[in-house]
Amino acid sequence: xxxxxxxxxxxxxxxxxxxxxxxxxxxxxxxxxxxxxxxxxxxxxxxxxxxxxxxxxxxxxxxxxxxxxxxxxxxxxxxxxxxxxxxxxxxxxxxxxxxxxxxxxxxxxxxxxxxxxxxxxxxxxxxxxxxxxxxxxxxxxxxxxxxxxxxxxxxxxxxxxxxxxxxxxxxxxxxxxxxxxxxxxxxxxxxxxxxxxxxxxxxxxxxxxxxxxxxxxxxxxxxxxxxxxxxxxxxxxxxxxxxxxxxxxxxxxxxxxxxxxxxxxxxxxxxxxxxxxxxxxxxxxxxxxxxxxxxxxxxxxxxxxxxxxxxxxxxxxxxxxxxxxxxxxxxxxxxxxxxxxxxxxxxxxxxxxxxxxxxxxxxxxxxxxxxxxxxxxxxxxxxxxxxxxxxxxxxxxxxxxxxxxxxxxxxxxxxxxxxxxxxxxxxxxxxxxxxxxxxxxxxxxxxxxxxxxxxxxxxxxxxxxxxxxxxxxxxxxxxxxxxxxxxxxx
Amino acid sequence: xxxxxxxxxxxxxxxxxxxxxxxxxxxxxxxxxxxxxxxxxxxxxxxxxxxxxxxxxxxxxxxxxxxxxxxxxxxxxxxxxxxxxxxxxxxxxxxxxxxxxxxxxxxxxxxxxxxxxxxxxxxxxxxxxxxxxxxxxxxxxxxxxxxxxxxxxxxxxxxxxxxxxxxxxxxxxxxxxxxxxxxxxxxxxxxxxxxxxxxxxxxxxxxxxxxxxxxxxxxxxxxxxxxxxxxxxxxxxxxxxxxxxxxxxxxxxxxxxxxxxxxxxxxxxxxxxxxxxxxxxxxxxxxxxxxxxxx
Numbered sequence: 001x002x003x004x005x006x007x008x009x010x011x012x013x014x015x016x017x018x019x020x021x022x023x024x025x026x027x028x029x030x031x032x033x034x035x036x037x038x039x040x041x042x043x044x045x046x047x048x049x050x051x052x053x054x055x056x057x058x059x060x061x062x063x064x065x066x067x068x069x070x071x072x073x074x075x076x077x078x079x080x081x082x083x084x085x086x087x088x089x090x091x092x093x094x095x096x097x098x099x100x101x102x103x104x105x106x107x108x109x110x111x112x113x114x115x116x117x118x119x120x121x122x123x124x125x126x127x128x129x130x131x132x133x134x135x136x137x138x139x140x141x142x143x144x145x146x147x148x149x150x151x152x153x154x155x156x157x158x159x160x161x162x163x164x165x166x167x168x169x170x171x172x173x174x175x176x177x178x179x180x181x182x183x184x185x186x187x188x189x190x191x192x193x194x195x196x197x198x199x200x201x202x203x204x205x206x207x208x209x210x211x212x213x214x215x216x217x218x219x220x221x222x223x224x225x226x227x228x229x230x231x232x233x234x235x236x237x238x239x240x241x242x243x244x245x246x247x248x249x250x251x252x253x254x255x256x257x258x259x260x261x262x263x264x265x266x267x268x269x270x271x272x273x274x275x276x277x278x279x280x281x282x283x284x285x286x287x288x289x290x291x292x293x294x295x296x297x298x299x300x301x302x303x304x305x306x307x308x309x310x311x312x313x314x315x316x317x318x319x320x321x322x323x324x325x326x327x328x329x330x331x332x333x334x335x336x337x338x339x340x341x342x343x344x345x346x347x348x349x350x351x352x353x354x355x356x357x358x359x360x361x362x363x364x365x366x367x368x369x370x371x372x373x374x375x376x377x378x379x380x381x382x383x384x385x386x387x388x389x390x391x392x393x394x395x396x397x398x399x400x401x402x403x404x405x406x407x408x409x410x411x412x413x414x415x416x417x418x419x420x421x422x423x424x425x426x427x428x429x430x431x432x433x434x435x436x437x438x439x440x441x442x443x444x445x446x447x448x449x450x451x452x453x454x455x456x457x458x459x460x461x462x463x464x465x466x467x468x469x470x471x472x473x474x475x476x477x478x479x480x481x482x483x484x485x486x487x488x489x490x
Numbered sequence: 491x492x493x494x495x496x497x498x499x500x501x502x503x504x505x506x507x508x509x510x511x512x513x514x515x516x517x518x519x520x521x522x523x524x525x526x527x528x529x530x531x532x533x534x535x536x537x538x539x540x541x542x543x544x545x546x547x548x549x550x551x552x553x554x555x556x557x558x559x560x561x562x563x564x565x566x567x568x569x570x571x572x573x574x575x576x577x578x579x580x581x582x583x584x585x586x587x588x589x590x591x592x593x594x595x596x597x598x599x600x601x602x603x604x605x606x607x608x609x610x611x612x613x614x615x616x617x618x619x620x621x622x623x624x625x626x627x628x629x630x631x632x633x634x635x636x637x638x639x640x641x642x643x644x645x646x647x648x649x650x651x652x653x654x655x656x657x658x659x660x661x662x663x664x665x666x667x668x669x670x671x672x673x674x675x676x677x678x679x680x681x682x683x684x685x686x687x688x689x690x691x692x693x694x695x696x697x698x699x700x701x702x703x704x705x706x707x708x709x710x711x712x713x714x715x716x717x718x719x720x721x722x723x724x725x726x727x728x729x730x731x732x733x734x735x736x737x738x739x740x741x742x743x744x745x746x747x748x749x750x751x752x753x754x755x756x757x758x759x760x761x762x763x764x765x766x767x768x769x770x771x772x773x774x775x776x777x778x779x780x781x782x783x784x785x
Contacts, residue, residue: 457628
């Protein structure tokens with residue numbers, strides 16, 4: 001197939017299928033103009049006296065101001081957590097569980113409010129924040145609550161004990177969900193927490209602080225402080241923190257691992273990824289195409305486990321690529337608050353520039369660039385769904401995490417070849433396999449050096465399911481029984 | 491009566507199932523209490539270590555793919571070989587300063603520890619796996635898989651038991667390894683390599699170097715194709731360097747500075763688990779009929 005033909009889409013979408021706007025109502029949301037730090041059960045002014053703006057990336061408009069915690073604020077939060085630990089680790093496990101159940105229930109009750117704020121502050125489409133982020137976050141609390149008084153059943157021949165104060169630093173791609181992934185198991189295991197959300201997406205974490213205050217959780221058990229990298233560094237270097245749990249980029253994860261080297265702090269890292277999503281010639285192709293679309297364009301591609309490297313068996317490459325282009329053409333990019341939107345706003349200007357830089361790199365490296373023809377809003381940070389065809393294993397767009405709606409496509413002939421290529425990368429977070437042959441699935445799954453393998457599905461998450469990486473994608477698991485381990489000593 | 495001249499052994503290192511001397515040509519003399527030289531021990535170099543990593547990486551795929559049952563039989567075979575050469579190890583341990591009884595106990599315990607881990611090879615998976623009851627229509631399960639190539643700095647105070655204690659859980663779990671033996675008590679390490687070599691363990695699964703931790707710990711911890719490192723000594727500076735270097739490629743670091751080798755606590759499936767990754771696999775379950783299927 002010549003390049004010119006290849007770039008044509010197969011279906012005509014220029015019909016009258018346009019969707020009427022279906023905006024989610026935002027009037028029921030209450031937001032303050034300014035947010036302080038949540039320490040020892042109260043909102044307190046930052047020692048730094050500094051506040052920074054948090055914006056809506058879809059409109060570039062300021063939503064609120066958020067406090068910047070400095071070293072003294074971090075110290076205050078750690079002290080509050082330390083003091084609270086004495087009591088929290090001694091109350092009965094059954095009661096501990098009940099507090100966590102209560103948080104889960106409150107979150108379910110206020111789910112829509114959280115979803116709307118998540119979308120306003122982070123740019124993800126309301127369909128995803130409403131149907132995935134918020135319900136899953138509540139479920140994580142609900143799931144882990146039940147573990148609190150059952151830990152001794154999880155680890156045979158061991159007596160599990162909490163670690164102490166956990167410092168948790170989370171990213172901007174799933175702000176509330178990541179907070180839940182971190183806080184829920186830590187509390188269930190009997191630890192207390194100082195959590196820092198990412199600087200671009202602090203609002204749902206601060207709403208969670210309000211919810212936790214209202215829940216009656218003892219003061220200081222959860223402290224939520226806001227700020228950027230400096231605040232995070234102050235947490236990492238604080239001498240009275242027993243454990244650091246970090247989700248974010250591999251670069252920052254490595255810095256953290258290095259900076260706590262001389263200490264006894266425990267560490268779990270959930271870092272970057274560059275997952276291979278592999279389609280074999282015996283795959284159910286329509287399902288596979290749907291899975292590939294979801295794998296890379298879910299949450300604007302701001303997903304550490306995104307299926308960002310597509311491997312298609314050569315014999316079906318043409319049809320898969322045509323169907324991918326067709327499906328991309330039908331994706332709606334735009335107002336994240338619209339219920340029909342598939343791809344919302346890129347989280348920040350900085351991230352948009354990074355994605356655009358990688359698109360430039362990909363073009364210069366010689367891969368074939370393709371974007372859907374959709375229009376994007378003139379204001380706000382948006383990126384069309386993007387493919388790079390004929391990418392090579394050595395291309396930077398294949399080796400490095402882009403964290404945006406950009407998919408590279410490579411073809412392969414044999415199973416050995418695709419296993420080699422899929423694993424030939426520093427990351428190892430996740431992988432996807434598409435084939436109708438069960439025995440092949442088990443073979444490939446066991447050969448993927450990656451922590452999560454989705455077979456004939458992709459980007460599925462559940463509080464009962466452990467998540468985490470191999471190699472430079474980090475260590476430790478979150479979710480499930482295995483997700484408790486990083487918060488316990490034996 | 492004519493006295494017979496004893497044949498002394500040349501102590502070598504063990505890389506990829508071969509017994510080379512160190513590529514560096516360096517050695518250090520090992521002396522007994524009286525100050526007599528017992529052996530010239532290889533002072534292994536960074537290059538020896540790098541060669542050993544290549545051997546370990548090469549062996550990893552095959553070893554990790556062996557059935558747990560097969561690994562179990564091979565560990566048991568190592569125990570058999572060790573039992574059969576008990577006397578040699580006892581005399582080496584006595585040469586290195588142990589009493590008869592202590593030497594006897596150490597060898598017996600080492601054999602028993604190998605048998606203990608032989609038994610775990612096909613059982614820890616069942617203990618640490620889970621089928622996860624996810625809310626959606628998917629079959630979801632998590633299993634432990636070996637981390638990969640593990641570098642080990644073995645305890646200084648023990649010649650044989652230390653070595654067995656650190657190697658057994660790592661290979662029982664399907665990893666391959668490079669071990670730095672005790673510097674002051676290296677004799678059993680080299681002889682143990684001979685046991686390994688005659689016990690069906692594929693070459694490269696265990697590689698044993700002799701030499702100095704002070705020289706090698708930074709190389710052990712900075713190598714980009716080493717996935718994990720276990721450290722069994724107490725040097726705080728070395729621990730710090732190791733942990734710092736680990737960040738180069740997000741190595742898993744385990745510091746076992748409180749392990750009492752002779753105690754039962756020095757053997758555990760949790761020590762196998764330390765060098766395992768948890769892999770979770772999802773697959774949809776088709777909905778047929780009215781009732782949802784699930785696990």
